[in-house]
Amino acid sequence: MSQAPILITGGGQRLGRYCAERLHDDGHPVIITYRRERPAIEALRKRGITALYADFSSESSILEFIARLKAHTHALRAIIHNASHWQRDEDSTACGEDFALMFQVHMQAPYLINLHAHTLLMACPEPMRDIIHITDYSAAHGSQRHMAYAATKAGLENLTLSMAGRFAPDIKVNAIAPAGIMLNAGDSDDYLAHLNSKSALPAVPGPMVIWQGVRYLLDSAFVTGITLPVDGGRHVK
Ligand SMILES: NC(=O)C1=CN([C@@H]2O[C@H](COP(=O)(O)OP(=O)(O)OC[C@H]3O[C@@H](n4cnc5c(N)ncnc54)[C@H](OP(=O)(O)O)[C@@H]3O)[C@@H](O)[C@H]2O)C=CC1
Numbered sequence: 001m002s003q004a005p006i007l008i009t010g011g012g013q014r015l016g017r018y019c020a021e022r023l024h025d026d027g028h029p030v031i032i033t034y035r036r037e038r039p040a041i042e043a044l045r046k047r048g049i050t051a052l053y054a055d056f057s058s059e060s061s062i063l064e065f066i067a068r069l070k071a072h073t074h075a076l077r078a079i080i081h082n083a084s085h086w087q088r089d090e091d092s093t094a095c096g097e098d099f100a101l102m103f104q105v106h107m108q109a110p111y112l113i114n115l116h117a118h119t120l121l122m123a124c125p126e127p128m129r130d131i132i133h134i135t136d137y138s139a140a141h142g143s144q145r146h147m148a149y150a151a152t153k154a155g156l157e158n159l160t161l162s163m164a165g166r167f168a169p170d171i172k173v174n175a176i177a178p179a180g181i182m183l184n185a186g187d188s189d190d191y192l193a194h195l196n197s198k199s200a201l202p203a204v205p206g207p208m209v210i211w212q213g214v215r216y217l218l219d220s221a222f223v224t225g226i227t228l229p230v231d232g233g234r235h236v237k
């Protein structure tokens with residue numbers, strides 16, 4: 001198994017934590033980023049997962065994280081950009097500050113980290129090196145209620161195409177576009193029914209389906225520049 005670690009951003013909860021734990025179970029050294037300290041972070045540390053603080057809300061703080069990352073490791077097997085800023089009711093704020101924050105987290109952080117960490121990926125002794133962007137179904141389809149979120153996730157999907165071409169053949173660059181994977185605290189039964197009604201395969205499956213996509217992309221030597229939809233077949237509903 002690769003001794004070069006896999007970095008996953010926003011690994012302190014939910015999808016990111018689940019994937020970090022599965023990567024560790026598979027024998028990969030794992031580095032997560034977190035912004036808010038919490039018991040789950042300490043639990044991950046006790047499993048042997050490295051937790052690095054990262055706030056992606058400004059260029060300077062992104063660059064500060066990159067410096068911490070390079071001080072911690074000289075190589076990376078993969079980078080998984082999972083961190084994300086999302087609001088249930090985006091329109092209730094409808095402010096430029098939130099749009100700017102989503103740009104920072106969804107686009108500028110992956111852009112700067114991928115470019116600055118290219119040398120770390122190239123130092124990986126393994127034959128395969130990966131970048132995986134976690135986007136969203138709405139990147140390709142729009143979202144009337146989450147316009148800024150969808151637009152910045154679309155930008156991340158476009159970065160996938162550019163960087164896949166730029167970094168080939170040494171590094172594969174792909175995206176996973178989830179939809180309706182996990183509920184949030186306070187989501188009603190009506191909202192669950194609403195989510196189920198939007199998919200051809202009605203379910204809110206939980207993080208395992210995203211982990212399956214991550215594992216596939218890491219293991220596939222002949223796939224780059226794609227966006228893997230993990231959305232219950234919304235496009236055929
Ligand atoms: N859950 C779902 O059903 C769906 C999820 N997705 C995408 O999948 C990914 C994972 O989703 P989910 O687990 O629900 O995500 P969360 O909403 O739980 O966010 C993941 C992490 O992002 C981190 N984060 C947020 N803002 C910043 C910031 N400014 N700087 C650094 N880190 C930040 C948070 O870290 P901390 O907690 O330490 O502050 C958080 O733990 C996301 O990219 C999301 O957009 C797409 C479609 C559906």
Ligand SMILES: Nc1nc2c(c(=O)[nH]1)N=C([C@H](O)[C@@H](O)CO)CN2
Nearest residue numbers: 084085086136179180181182183184
């Ligand atoms: N960063 C996040 N992005 C998204 C979330 C989330 O909780 N955090 N949730 C969704 C789902 O579609 C949501 O509506 C179902 O719980 C989209 N993106």
